[in-house]
Amino acid sequence: MMDATEISLWMKIQLDKDGCLYQEDVVNYLVKKGENAFLRDNSDGNLVLERKLLNEFRKLTEVDVVWVKPDKYWRFRVPEDEPGRDARG
Secondary structure, eight states: OOOHHHHHHHHHHHHHHSEEEEEEHHHHHHHHHEEEEEEETTTSEEEEEEEEHHHHHHHHHHTTTEEEEETTTTEEEOSSSSSSEEEEE
16 A cells, blocks of 8 residues: 555656656546545545645646646646646646
8 A cells, every 4th residue: 555655756757757647547546556645536526636636746746847727637837837736738
């Protein structure tokens, strides 16, 4: 069984390797590993990451990673990004 820190470290490694990380890929990984405690259903009925896991991942990536909400993925910050966690694309 994994904890939120281990999973967020795995997420960071995937991001470092690929340059971006899709939420769906993390959800699929956790389902395959049987780590359902880190998943929840959102208002649309889709599986998404649990808040505790997102908070752990944010601690690791607060400064240099942004979330691209329309496409549901994280990527490294670029100079054009505005302050904050959310990016435009």
